[in-house]
Amino acid sequence: MTNHLGHQIARFFATGAANTIVGLIAIYALMAVGVHYAISNAIGYAIGLSISFFLNRSWTFGINGKIGIEAFHFLILAAVAYAINLSVVALAVEGLGASAYLAQLFGVVSYSVVSFLGMKYLVFVKRGR
Template identity: 40%
Template sequence: MTTTMMAALRFGVVGALNSLVGLAVIWALLRLGVGDYPANACSYAVGVCLSFVLNRAWTFAVRGPVGSGEVARFLLVFALSYAANLGVLTLMRALGFAHSLIGQGAAMAAYSVCFFLLSRHFVFAAGRLAR
């Protein structure tokens, strides 16, 4: 298996784990009486941090101190990937897939592919090359 394929597989595992942790955070906060929006926001905050740490260390095997530029690039890539998600979702709705798992699935796929490629080639590339 190529290094890109292994990284993509690890990226998927991190995403699945991130989703489970996010749901657990939402569940716990809702049980504590926190509202939907704050619970969702906390879940995303935990998820972004977990994703950064696991993808940096495990998916892309970056070592050494974390630089502020690396964190800023990661947050930018997160925002761009989410924008790609919304763009594809909007397109799918225009194509007749409103309120559809097909449209949501296409949007999720766009987010994941965008996030993986930008993480590999923009966020964590310098750290991988420095080894």
Template identity: 40%
Template sequence: MARPKPFEIIVPCAKLGPSLRYVLVGCVNTFVGLSVIFFCISWVAMPPIAANVSGYAVGLFVSFLLNRRYTFRSKIPIAGVWRFLMIMLLAYCINVLVVLAATAWLGFGDYIVQILAVASYLIVGFLGNNLFVFKEGEYEAK
């Protein structure tokens, strides 16, 4: 009998498909990022922008590690984080464009705009990571 991986013990839904695991990892890294932001503001007395940058940096790194091991079960080296950061930056830029377009041209309300923006971020992030960052077999030993 195969021994379960540590994350599969903690998260019983480890058998989910990659897209649902991606959303779950997003929830975890959001919690981690917000925790770092609140810690930096409360305990370290950082200014809000510096705390925000710190929280996002930690959240992105946690996201990379969890997506690498759990979502895509990839063996890419840690150095692959640069591809990940490029995709997440692209996803964020599209998120902002959706906010601007849905507000200016479509006249949608603030909440609908944010839902559309988050959906675009999730879709671009998942597809980019699946097709470009954690591409199966690309980092296998030759």
């Protein structure tokens, strides 16, 4: 692993930790007041999405200037990663009988892996700047 890749991974996880903490607080708070786990999950991820975009764009992957096409690509990636996340959460809750609280953590892992790979290789790549 190159030093540059190591820094990107470390920054991605630092950004992800902040993003995840904010998202999970929202998810768990909503579930605690009776909101269905799927709706809680969607709201929690929506809250963290803008944090993720701007921090990963500038700090993790070093993209500056006009937002351009990466915002569109980021939203597509987020939708795909979210669909995978929600599928994992639903499978754990509905299929395996896991606690919805524990299942959210499984969803976070799947979302993180898909997100990093997508951001690095599809979204935040320097395109003829």
